Amino acid sequence: MRSMTTRVRRTDPDFSPIRFEEGVLHLLDQRRLPTEERWLALDTVDQVARAITDLVVRGAPAIGITAAFGAAIAARQRGDDISAWRLDLERLDRSRPTAVNLAWATARMRRKAETTGRLDVGALEAEARAIHAEDVSANRAMAEAGSALLDAGSGILTHCNTGALATGGIGTALGVIVAGYQAGRVDRIFADETRPWLQGSRLTAWELARQGIPFKVVVEGAAAALMSSGQVQWVVTGADRIAANGDVANKIGTCSLAVIARHFNVRFMVVAPSSTVDPYMATGEGIAIEQRDPSEIWHAAGLDQPPGGFDAWNPVFDVTPAGLIDCIVTEHGVHRPPYDFSN
């Protein structure tokens, strides 16, 4: 695995943290942003799976695209051994448990291999590129549909990172927000810093600053003060998995925002491509929630060592009940309650 440090061009509208060139997957290492823009070059499926687990790449759509390219890389490694390739895809499936886009992408790669009956590297690479390209189109469609819902003069609070870094294109929730800003309908953008991994203060801030769009970072605790102040009309977030009834698994803190938004009559929009929908999951109760190590909490707090006896409860996602969500925007349009994604 090679790595190199480059400067991402400030206003490149087609910027993507995922590039696939001559059988090698290049990922912008999101653990090092915003202080360093370092690219990793991956050419084994093991490297790809580890990059997903270790958060080199994160964001449900971006994880799906990465896994698709991982499956293409695995095909090149395995030659004719389709059984070994299938085990590789199971390894990719296990690399993160909550985002359904990952399993959705590997399922598509499996179907592609079945239609050709063998590991056709060219066909599998083309399928992974198609998954990436479709996400770019889906992002554009969602940005258009979602931003049309915003009234002029709106203030928006968003959570985690849902921009180019989390997707294949301009983003899901952040795509809606940026499109709304560019259309003159969004006056104020607030971004949760998003503990413990600080996707907001590190990644969303980096993306908005790169595009010259003004924003303010807030701590998660500020949500009630912010919403009661009248500065925010919409909370707009992404999703990691959407159940058939519209329950949404997303970054820890999302459900807290939805509860607070409802209390202060602020509207709540979820933006996610249809690959995030899990029609076989009836409700959010069945969704596996990834628990990560307590060290993420004390280490991100700048502590090299935790104090003796230090422990943490560190689920990375929560489930927001459909009843707290005013609309769910996919590339197919705006869905409103009662939701039914069962087919």
Next chain:
Amino acid sequence: MRSMTTRVRRTDPDFSPIRFEEGVLHLLDQRRLPTEERWLALDTVDQVARAITDLVVRGAPAIGITAAFGAAIAARQRGDDISAWRLDLERLDRSRPTAVNLAWATARMRRKAETTGRLDVGALEAEARAIHAEDVSANRAMAEAGSALLDAGSGILTHCNTGALATGGIGTALGVIVAGYQAGRVDRIFADETRPWLQGSRLTAWELARQGIPFKVVVEGAAAALMSSGQVQWVVTGADRIAANGDVANKIGTCSLAVIARHFNVRFMVVAPSSTVDPYMATGEGIAIEQRDPSEIWHAAGLDQPPGGFDAWNPVFDVTPAGLIDCIVTEHGVHRPPYDFSN
């Protein structure tokens, strides 16, 4: 100003971060906890005011006690010049804007000087020691009254730091929680890490670990997931200022917890000495909320430099409406809605 590093004894029940000896105020520097236990020795009112502004000491009751000792130190500096001393007290009053305990303590010191008609250093030192001793007693009374409200098997979520580090004695909210744990009624303690200053993961964790009491730190965003999981029956917090109608100003994030608690039928208790009540403030709307520098957000995130264009909205306190608070515990007992602290 001298400083020295010592080890606080692990289970000292009379531990206080504030010690006054021979005209010198010794403060445990809370900015450096938990990695270093360093004491500062202050012998000018200017040093004391700066220590309050710079968060060497924090927590509304502890700020009040510190300001009282600062007024005693100022009397020793000023000799007979009571006008200069009054300016010193105004400087102390301005050192932090939100906690009313500060103005309450300096008002008491002013009244003491008026009764003697001159700057009697011995009498003013005795008054400051009395303010400290009364806070110790008030802490014990609140711990008893508040912990009696907890049912056996309770889980508690707390916010910020409200223990010995924030007060003169065993603490306000944390005093209730520890007393409940020692009485066998509290089975689970969760502490918000409390961004941006991390009073929970740095200070509350340090205090509980010191006493050998098990706890789990959570990010603020986890509140809804935690409360919906059934692991928490009470949210217990302190206060920086309580308006006559029971509205409570406290660390940013408190109002968010109160909204989420109400949604999930979790009860909400505020614990604060009566010196925190501001009977002249009719409602929370009039309370001045301190805004701190955006650098607290990006610096605490481990960034040496913010990315270009980085901005933040960083109020340090919020106001929780009285209607979301199930009870307010002071040293005088348990207050329930409708609250009336107007006299």
